[in-house]
Amino acid sequence: MADKSDLPMLAVKRPLLVGVLNLLIVIAGLAAFAGIEVRELPNVDRPIVSVTASLPGAAPETMDSEVTSVLEDAVARVTGVRQINSSSEENNSRIRAEFNPGVDLDTAASDVREAVSRVTRDLPDRVEQVNIIKADADAQPIMILAVSSDRYGEAELTRVVENDVIPELLTAEGVASIDQFGTRALQMRVSVDPARLNRFGLTMSDVATALEGAPYDVPVGSFRSESQELVVRADASATDPDLIREVIVAGTTRVGDVAEVTLAPADATNFVRLDGRPIVGLGVVRQASSNTIQISNAIRASVDRVAARYQDLDISVVSDDADFIEVSVREVLITLAFTILVVVGTMLLFFRAWRPTMIPSTTIPVALIGVLAGIWLMGFSINLLTLLALVLATGLIVDDAIVVLENTQRLQNKGLGRRAAAVVGTRQVFFAVIATTAVLVSVFLPISFLPSQAGRLFREFGFVLSVSVLISSFVALSLVPALAAKFDLRSGNEGPDRLTRFGANVRERYTALLRRCLDHGRIVVASAVAIAGLTGLLYLQLDAELVPDEDRGVIEVDATGPDGVGLDFMDRELDEIEVVLQPYLESGEIQSTFSIVGRYDPNRVRVTAQLADWSERDRSQTAIVEALNDPLREIPGSRTNARGRGTLSFGGGGGGNIEVALTGGEYDNIFQSALALSEAIDTRSQILSNPDISYQPTQPQLSVQIDRQRASDLGVDLDDVAQSLRAMIGGDDIVDLNVGDQAVPIFLTSEAVAVTNPSDLRNLYVRTENGGLVPLSSITRIVEQGVAAELDRTEQRRAIELEANIAEGVPLQEAIDEIERLAAKSVANDIDILLQGEAESLEETSNDVLMTYLFALVIVFLVLVAQFESLTSALVVLLTVPFALAAAILALFLSDISLNIYSQIGLVMLIGLMAKNGILIVEFADQLRHQGRSVREAAEEAAAIRLRPIGMTLISTVIGAVPLILASGAGAEARQSIGWVILGGLGIAGVFTLFLTPVIYLGIARFGRPRSVDLARLQEEIEDVDEDTTMALA
DSSP states (O other): OTOOOOOOHHHHHHHHHHHHHHHHHHHHHHHHHOOOOOOOOOOOOOOOOEEEOOOOTTHHHHHHIIIIIHHHHHHHHHHHHEEEEEESSSSSSEEEEEEEOOOOOHHHHHHHHHHHHHHHGGSOOTTTEEEEESOOTTTOEEEEEEEESSSSSSHHHOOOOOOOOHHHHHHHTTTTEEEEEEEEEEEEEEOOOOHHHHTTTTOOOHHHHHHHHHSSSSEEEEEESOOOOOEEEEEEESSSOOOOOOOEEETTEEEEHEEEEEEEOOSOOOOOEEETTEEEEEEEOTTTTOOEOOOOHHHHHHHHHHHHHHHTTTTEEEEHHHHHHHHHHHHHHHHHHHHHHHHHHHHHHHHHHHHHHHHHHHHHHHHHHHHHHHHHHTTTOHHHHHHHHHHHHHHHHHHHHHHHHHHHHHHHHOOOOOHHHHHHHHHHHHHHHHHHHHHHHHHHHHHHHSSSSHHHHHHHHHHHHHHHHHHHHHHHHHHHHHHHHTSSOOSSOOOOHHHHHHHHHHHHHHHHHHHHHHHHHHHHHHHHHHHHHHHHHHHHSSSSSSSSOOOOEEEEEEEEEEEOOHHHHHHHHHHHHHHHHHHHHTSSEEEEEEEEEESSSSTEEEEEEEOOOGGOOOHHHHHHHHHHHHHTTTTTTSSSEEOOOOOOOSOOOOOSSSEEEEEEEEEEHHHHHHHHHHHHHHOOOEEEEEEEEEETTEEEEEEEEOOOHHHHHBBBBBBHHHHHHHHHTOOEEEEEOOOOEEEEEEEEOOHHHHHOOOOGGGGGGEEESOOOOOGGTEEEEEEEEEEEEEEEOOOOOOOOEEEEEEOOOHHHHHHHHHHHHHHHSSTTTTTTEEEHHHHHHHHHHHHHHHHHHHHHHOOOHHHHHHHHHOHHHHHHHHHHHHHHHHHHHHHHHHOOOOOOOHHHHHHHHHHHHHHHHHHHHHHHHHHHHTTTTTTTHHHHHHHHHHHHHHHHHHHHHHHHHHHHOOOOSTHHHHHHHHHHHHHHHHHHHHHHHHHHHHHHHHHHTSSSSHHHHHHHHHHHHHHOHHHHHSOOOO
């Protein structure tokens, strides 16, 4: 035995070599630390590319048929597209293409750009700005900045923001775009009086044509002589209102004779207020898969640079997602430090001496710091999930070391020398340590290969746990025996103290109970199965949702008014919302409010309220949202509700809402089904309320129907008609002037008093081919009708989205079942219903997690079979696993925590942890049978000898989870979910292990022979072989 050379032997013989190897792991980790980025979650953003296009003055139907469908068709042909959603509104269309996970965002964006450029000439001529952004067009800004100034007016402030502030902010790496709110650029307004126009016998088209020639700046070449060169420039630009008035329209009539000209800020398209003060707002939208904290730091540096350049400009950061991330990371680090203390304290309690406690404690820094090297090598990041993995790993890391050390100490107590005890003690458990490590790694790896969003989310989690367990087992088998050989670990001889007596007492009682259990094995197994079965029923009672309610310290209040209302109406609605929020501002629960009137559409308001720091308020985000919603819903004139923001918002809704899309051929048919579903929600559902249909044919529209035949008979050009109408109604951008290094559009419109009702339009005149004027009334008729303000498409089919509020405390899964039940009765057969947003992600995730459970169980079984070289021993370990899951479900039920992504990961972890405890008993029992004990003796003895290390590892892991449960502050909800699973699952399951494993072993192991029998027979057969006979010819 002494000449056998293996890792424990090497460790005792060459302790310095082993020490150096362990130090190298630590140094690698420290070196990698500087290069690892810190972010909130692993980089799982689905690659999303958005395409936006605008066609001034176009109705939603025009946008849908002529722009959106063309662009959507082009984007759909790009490879790797997973899902396409689009919406068409007045003037603009938005298309959101989501690609398969793993597609490179830059490649996807350039493919989309190429596809769009191929169809550009199929679009109408007046389509402006087809933009392609590497982010979700509806993406939430990760930072909101407020810019205000006492010195600059609106137009001047807008110029500074556009020319200086935004270019500076865009230099930050990872910024996709900067949204502007409340900016008003300069424009040259030419307001025509139709009555004066008629008096001079002119039309709108004549004025437009004259204005097109206003910026007259022509390069004509240069004079060259032998000694010099003169550049010649012909310039007749009209760059100020006086010069524009002098532009001649026809004959002697000038623009000033028929119109007023002013240089003024454009009409506001939205208003922005910070705590009631009007400001210019900037939203920083990050690119998909970029790092929030880095962007935040870069933006703050840019803000400081701009503030230094402009003394009288006030730029402040209103909200910043990085704050939440940094606080969460800090909270997890505090939890980690606490966990390490708890684990070391537990060991100290058991070993009752510093030396044996410090030896396993050396594995903690080596493994935790060593993991950093692995994270860096794989290109992962330090985020909430990898840190959670480290917290959970802390309990696991010392387990192997405790098992090795406890066995060494047992042998030293038996009288073996230090070195011998270290080598033999490590060898006895060598196999068990390797087996447990392999099992844990084999459980965490399948988590890493889940294909969906959830899989990619937990890839880093599984990897960090695997690596830390691998490193810790190396430390346990090398550094621990090397150190153990140096110290005297024997329990003191100064007589048994109270704790020793207590330990001996526990062991006696345990052995007596175990004997009883082994005598009545069938009853024990039957009752355990019954208990597990009953707990299994609780599984169906658990709430299923994607992520637990999280307190991010941000509340968003959205208000939507009727279609067709203007900014002024919504501004008054905002006043009412601010009245509701005022008491919260006064009490300090809300720190600031950032309000946008006219976000996307004139009839939408969004208020973002920043809550006070977690430590400074008593109520959680959810409680404040609940308190706000009742008074908000009573505000007349708009649909208003408040919601919190969650961490894993996978596109679209969330925050207490469920979204579905109804798809079909014609909007009218889909609308009928949507109405029926909406009515069913109102009348037949207890949990869903307040249904909102995206398609409402209530936007008032005036349809000016032109009689082509009459127009042709009179010789009227239809383009003239279009230009006259555009200028009179919405105004028309004619051409850009260059005024002092700034492009200022000439905006042709009618005087405000000229067109006050639809019949005024009919008094406009257009020119015929022969130069005469005819009134519009002779070739048009005006019809009033209601149309939809927004037309949506999903998966390239026409769609209507329906969103409903979920009652407080109702899990998402229940809401999904409810809406599917209602849809089955109310939606027509030719209409499909698709889940959107979080509901869609939950469906995907729950399917994947089930697969993970199965994979984990199968892989664990295969690993065990390979290691034990026996089906029966592997079965014994595997059969204890379901009981642990039952125990965890009981813990979730009692602690009232939902079945979310985090708690499910905890359940998968449990499979590994449970198998680990089983291995310790089974492996030792196999060794004893190998030495000739009967199955019953082996089971009893193994359980008694292994009681202490299993007790210690259980207590260290379980108590290690306590700080997770007591977590508070940012992101505590995720930590609590995993903590309860580990605490309840392992705590209750520990009892299962200690009593059930020996009983199951007794029942099953008798069907397999101990390996010693097989090995002895093999030895005999080989010795009996006569070599001559094997070489001779037959």
